[in-house]
Amino acid sequence: MAVEFRLLGEVEAREDGQPLDIGAPRQRCVLAALLIDVNRLVPSDRLIERVWSEELPYRARNSLAGYLSRLRQVIGGRGAEITRQPGGYSLTADPMSIDLHAFRALTTQGRSATDVAERDELLGKALALWRGIPFASLDTPWLNDVRTALEAERFSVVLDRNDAALRVGRQNELLPLLTALAADHPLDERLAGQLMLAQFRCGRQADALETFRIVRERLVEELGADPGPALRGVHQQILDGDPGHQIAAPAPRIEVVTRQRAAVPRRITSFVGRDDDIAHATEALGMSPLVTLTGVGGVGKTRLALEVASRLENQFDDGAVFCELAPLDGGSAVGHAAAAALRLQQQQGLGIEDSVIEFLRTHRMLLLVDNCEHVLPAAARLVDQIVRNCPHVVVLATSREALGVGGERILPVPPLPAGEAAQLFAERAKAGRPDFDLEREPVGAVDEICRRLDGLPLAIELAAARMRAMSSIDVARRLDSLRLLSGGTRDAPRRQQSLAATIDWSYHLLTEAEQALFVRLSVFAGGFDLDAAHGVCGAGSDTDDDTLDLLTGLVDKSMVKMRAGADRTRYFVLETLRAYGRDRLRENGLLDQCVSRHAKYYTELAEAAAAGMHCADEGAWVMRMLPDYDNLRAAFEHAVADGDIDTALRLVTSLSELTHLRIGYEASDWAERAIGLVDADHPLYPAAVGFAARGAWNKGEFDRARSLACLADGRSPGRGNGRVAYPGDVLADLALYEGDADTALAHYDTEMHRARRDGDPIRLVWTLFYVAICHAALRHPENGRAAAEEAVEVSDTTENPTARSMARYALGLVLKKSEPEAALALFDEAAELAASVQNFWWHGIALMEAASTRAVHGEISTAAGALIDVIEHWDRVGDWSQQWLNLRYVARFLVRVGAGDEALALHHALARAARSSPLNAEQLEALAEQDSNTGADGLTGAEAVAIARTTLARFC
Structure with a gap:
C-alpha cells in the first residue's frame, strides 16, 4: 500500500495505517513544503526560504540535502519519490494520497454537484479529512501564511456545506455547530x-x-x-x-432524573504520590477547558483524574461529575453514558448528545470523562461540542491517546518513580499481609520488582497481591518469566507489553476454577453483583457460595474490584483485564456461549423486574436494576447481533416500566429497532410498538409517535404490560394534547372496563387516572371524582408506590378547587410516593400542584418556599413546559403578596414565550399603572426564573 501523507493536522506519513518516522520539525517542514507543491519543481532557494526564512543555518544547502536524503530513505519505494532536478527538488506522488489535495478535490466535486444531498455528502467528506490545525507544531513565516490561508479555505467550505445541510433538512444536528461558529465569527453575515x-x-x-x-x-x-x-x-x-x-414544535428542555447529585466516586484505597502530577493537572485545568491525561493502560490515569477531581470539585458550583466510558462497546452510546452520568434524559426534538450540550450550557462543573480510547471518535466529538458550546464546563479526560480536539492540553501520565512505586507496593502488600514491613524486606527486592514492572501502578498492585503467598524474593524471581510472554504487537510500547505480560502472569497464578470464572466475568459491561456472576458464569454444579468463594479470591488477588453499596455489593473488572479475559474466551471458543448466557440471564432478570415494578417491591427493583443498565444494553445488542429476535423482544418489552422517566428514552429506540426485525404477528409486537411510540411521544416527536402506534393496527399488548407500552394510549394522549379530550376519554373509558374485566389492577389504576384527568380537561373535574377515588382504593390494594402516587395526584387534581386542604395532603403524599421509587416525573408534578395550592390558600412563607423548591426541581430536570406552568403559579402568588412589578415582569415573559398568563385584564391594568420595572417585557425564560426565585426568597 502506498504511503499516505497528512497535512491537515500534524504533519504525518503513514503506511498501512502505521506512522512513519519523518524526523524532527525542520525535516517535517521540508516534507510539508514539497507536499504542498506535489509533482512540481520547488527551487532550492525557495525551499530554503520556506524552511528557515531569514534565520539560515550555516551551510543551509547541505542541511537541506541531509533532510531530503533521510526523507528519501523513509518514503522512497512506497509510491512516492523525491528527485533532484536542475534548480531544485520535486516530490512525485498521487495527489489523492495527500489529505490537503484530497480535500480540495472533494471540495471541487461537492461544489459542482447538482444534487444537494450529494453536495452535502462530498463536502462533509472533505471536512472530515481535517484532524486539527494544519502543521500546528511547525512555525515558519511561510507555513504560518499557508496555515492562515488553509483555515480560511476550510471556513469557506464549512459555509458551503452548511447551506447544503440546511437544504436537505439537517438543521437539528447543524444548530449546535452553527451556534459555536457564530460565537467565533460574530460579524460574518x-x-x-x-x-x-x-x-x-x-x-x-x-x-x-x-x-x-x-x-x-x-x-x-x-x-x-x-x-x-x-x-x-x-x-x-x-x-x-x-x-x-x-x-x-418547540420542545421542553432536558429531563433530568432527580437522584442524588452525580459526583466523583469515593476512593476506597489510599492515593500514593504524584504530587507534581496533581499540581500540573490542576494548573492546566485553570488555563484550558479541556485537559487529557494520556498514557499506557495501567499507568494510573483514572486514579490520578479522580484524585484531581475530588480536590477541585468544590471550586465548581455544580461540583464534579464522573462519566465512565469503559463499559461501552461502541461509540453510539457515548452520549447516553454522558447523560446517565449527569442524571438527565433526552430533550424533545434533540438527539442525546445535543441534549447533553443544552444542559451543560448553563452549568458550572468539572466533567471527568474516563477511558475514551476505545470509543475515541465519538468521545472526541462530544467533548469538542462541550468545549465549544458550554463556557463554564471544564473537561478532564483520560485516554491512551489524545482526543485531537481544538484547545486540548495533553498531560502524559508517567510511571511512578522508584520511591513512590515502592511505597505503593508496600501499602498494597500490607493490605493483604498486615505484617509486611518494607524496611525488613531483602535489600533491593521491592525496588527490583517495581523496576521490572516499569513503575506501572496496576502491575505493581497485581504483584503486591502475591505477597500473601510468597516472599518479595520469590515474586522478583517469578518476574523473570515475563520476558518470555507475548504482550501485544511488536511495535507496542515496552511498558504496554510488560503490563500485558504481568496480567498473563497473574492469571496463571490463579487456580483453574478462578481462571475459568475470571475470563467469563469479562462478558459483563460495567459492574455486576454476585447473583449475576453466578447466573452467567457459574458452572452448573456450583452454588452461589462456590461462586462467592472464587470471586473473593479474585478480589483478594486484585483481578476483580469490589464496590460496596447500601443495597448490594457490586464487582467490576478493570478494562485492561476485561480485554485480556475476552481474548482468552475467544481463544478457548467460549465467547459465544458466555455472551448467550449473559443475554439470557439479563432478559430473565428484566422480565422478573417488569413484574416486580407492579407490586409493593417497586423501589427494590429500581435499586436492583438501575446499576445494570449497561448490561441490559449489552444483552440487547448481543441478542440482535446473534439474530435472536425473540430474546431481544422479551428483553426490550420488559424495560418500559424501569426506563420510562427514570433512565431515558434509549430503550424505546431499541424497541423501534426490534419491531423492524420481526413479523407483525409476533405476540410481543404490540408491546414493542407501544414502547417505541411512547418513546417518540416523550421526545415530542408526535407525528412519528402516531405512525408507530398505528403499526399495532389496534392490537393491545394485553394483561401485565401496565402503564407504558400501549399503542392505543399513545393515540389517546395525542388526542388529549391536541385538545380532543372527548376522544381520549372514550378510549380510556373503554380501557378501564377492559382492565376491570381482565383483573389487572395496575392497568385499572392507569386508566382510572386518565379518566379523571380527561374530565378535568373538559372543565368538569367533579365528574372525574368517582374514577379518582376508585383509583386510590385499587392502588392501595396493590401497595405499588407509582400506582398510589398517580391515584392520589388524580384525586387531588379533581378536588383542588372544591377541597383545597384535602387536595394538598394528597399532592404531598403523591410526591413522597413517587420520590421513593425515583419516579422524577410524578414527583415533580405533584410538588408543583401542592405548591400552587399553597400559593392560593397557604401561609405566605411556606408557599414561597414550596414554589422555590418547584423552580429548583424543574430547573434541574430542564423541562421548560412545566417550568412555564410553574411561573404562572408564581405570578399569581406575587399578585397576592403585593409584588406587582415582578408579577408583571413574569406576565411579559410568559407572553413573549407564547404562554398564557394567569393575570386578568383588570389585574394587568392595575399593575401597569404602578409598574416601575422598565424593560421587563424583554425577559428571557432564564431571566424570568431568576426574578421569580429572587422575589420568592424575600417572602420565605
Whole structure:
C-alpha cells in the first residue's frame, strides 16, 4: 500500500495505517513544503526560504540535502519519490494520497454537484479529512501564511456545506455547530443567516429574530454598517414563514432524573504520590477547558483524574461529575453514558448528545470523562461540542491517546518513580499481609520488582497481591518469566507489553476454577453483583457460595474490584483485564456461549423486574436494576447481533416500566429497532410498538409517535404490560394534547372496563387516572371524582408506590378547587410516593400542584418556599413546559403578596414565550399603572426564573 501523507493536522506519513518516522520539525517542514507543491519543481532557494526564512543555518544547502536524503530513505519505494532536478527538488506522488489535495478535490466535486444531498455528502467528506490545525507544531513565516490561508479555505467550505445541510433538512444536528461558529465569527453575515434559518426551522423563531437583532447591532457598532441584502433577505424570509419548510414544535428542555447529585466516586484505597502530577493537572485545568491525561493502560490515569477531581470539585458550583466510558462497546452510546452520568434524559426534538450540550450550557462543573480510547471518535466529538458550546464546563479526560480536539492540553501520565512505586507496593502488600514491613524486606527486592514492572501502578498492585503467598524474593524471581510472554504487537510500547505480560502472569497464578470464572466475568459491561456472576458464569454444579468463594479470591488477588453499596455489593473488572479475559474466551471458543448466557440471564432478570415494578417491591427493583443498565444494553445488542429476535423482544418489552422517566428514552429506540426485525404477528409486537411510540411521544416527536402506534393496527399488548407500552394510549394522549379530550376519554373509558374485566389492577389504576384527568380537561373535574377515588382504593390494594402516587395526584387534581386542604395532603403524599421509587416525573408534578395550592390558600412563607423548591426541581430536570406552568403559579402568588412589578415582569415573559398568563385584564391594568420595572417585557425564560426565585426568597 502506498504511503499516505497528512497535512491537515500534524504533519504525518503513514503506511498501512502505521506512522512513519519523518524526523524532527525542520525535516517535517521540508516534507510539508514539497507536499504542498506535489509533482512540481520547488527551487532550492525557495525551499530554503520556506524552511528557515531569514534565520539560515550555516551551510543551509547541505542541511537541506541531509533532510531530503533521510526523507528519501523513509518514503522512497512506497509510491512516492523525491528527485533532484536542475534548480531544485520535486516530490512525485498521487495527489489523492495527500489529505490537503484530497480535500480540495472533494471540495471541487461537492461544489459542482447538482444534487444537494450529494453536495452535502462530498463536502462533509472533505471536512472530515481535517484532524486539527494544519502543521500546528511547525512555525515558519511561510507555513504560518499557508496555515492562515488553509483555515480560511476550510471556513469557506464549512459555509458551503452548511447551506447544503440546511437544504436537505439537517438543521437539528447543524444548530449546535452553527451556534459555536457564530460565537467565533460574530460579524460574518452569511453564517448569521445560516444560524437564523436553523433556529427558525427548529421551532425557535424568537431566537432567530434575536440573532438578527444582535448581529445588526454588532455591525453598526463595530463596522458602522447595516446588514447586507443577503442577511436582510433571510430576516424577511423568516418573517414570511420560510415557505417550503415545516417548522418543528418547540420542545421542553432536558429531563433530568432527580437522584442524588452525580459526583466523583469515593476512593476506597489510599492515593500514593504524584504530587507534581496533581499540581500540573490542576494548573492546566485553570488555563484550558479541556485537559487529557494520556498514557499506557495501567499507568494510573483514572486514579490520578479522580484524585484531581475530588480536590477541585468544590471550586465548581455544580461540583464534579464522573462519566465512565469503559463499559461501552461502541461509540453510539457515548452520549447516553454522558447523560446517565449527569442524571438527565433526552430533550424533545434533540438527539442525546445535543441534549447533553443544552444542559451543560448553563452549568458550572468539572466533567471527568474516563477511558475514551476505545470509543475515541465519538468521545472526541462530544467533548469538542462541550468545549465549544458550554463556557463554564471544564473537561478532564483520560485516554491512551489524545482526543485531537481544538484547545486540548495533553498531560502524559508517567510511571511512578522508584520511591513512590515502592511505597505503593508496600501499602498494597500490607493490605493483604498486615505484617509486611518494607524496611525488613531483602535489600533491593521491592525496588527490583517495581523496576521490572516499569513503575506501572496496576502491575505493581497485581504483584503486591502475591505477597500473601510468597516472599518479595520469590515474586522478583517469578518476574523473570515475563520476558518470555507475548504482550501485544511488536511495535507496542515496552511498558504496554510488560503490563500485558504481568496480567498473563497473574492469571496463571490463579487456580483453574478462578481462571475459568475470571475470563467469563469479562462478558459483563460495567459492574455486576454476585447473583449475576453466578447466573452467567457459574458452572452448573456450583452454588452461589462456590461462586462467592472464587470471586473473593479474585478480589483478594486484585483481578476483580469490589464496590460496596447500601443495597448490594457490586464487582467490576478493570478494562485492561476485561480485554485480556475476552481474548482468552475467544481463544478457548467460549465467547459465544458466555455472551448467550449473559443475554439470557439479563432478559430473565428484566422480565422478573417488569413484574416486580407492579407490586409493593417497586423501589427494590429500581435499586436492583438501575446499576445494570449497561448490561441490559449489552444483552440487547448481543441478542440482535446473534439474530435472536425473540430474546431481544422479551428483553426490550420488559424495560418500559424501569426506563420510562427514570433512565431515558434509549430503550424505546431499541424497541423501534426490534419491531423492524420481526413479523407483525409476533405476540410481543404490540408491546414493542407501544414502547417505541411512547418513546417518540416523550421526545415530542408526535407525528412519528402516531405512525408507530398505528403499526399495532389496534392490537393491545394485553394483561401485565401496565402503564407504558400501549399503542392505543399513545393515540389517546395525542388526542388529549391536541385538545380532543372527548376522544381520549372514550378510549380510556373503554380501557378501564377492559382492565376491570381482565383483573389487572395496575392497568385499572392507569386508566382510572386518565379518566379523571380527561374530565378535568373538559372543565368538569367533579365528574372525574368517582374514577379518582376508585383509583386510590385499587392502588392501595396493590401497595405499588407509582400506582398510589398517580391515584392520589388524580384525586387531588379533581378536588383542588372544591377541597383545597384535602387536595394538598394528597399532592404531598403523591410526591413522597413517587420520590421513593425515583419516579422524577410524578414527583415533580405533584410538588408543583401542592405548591400552587399553597400559593392560593397557604401561609405566605411556606408557599414561597414550596414554589422555590418547584423552580429548583424543574430547573434541574430542564423541562421548560412545566417550568412555564410553574411561573404562572408564581405570578399569581406575587399578585397576592403585593409584588406587582415582578408579577408583571413574569406576565411579559410568559407572553413573549407564547404562554398564557394567569393575570386578568383588570389585574394587568392595575399593575401597569404602578409598574416601575422598565424593560421587563424583554425577559428571557432564564431571566424570568431568576426574578421569580429572587422575589420568592424575600417572602420565605
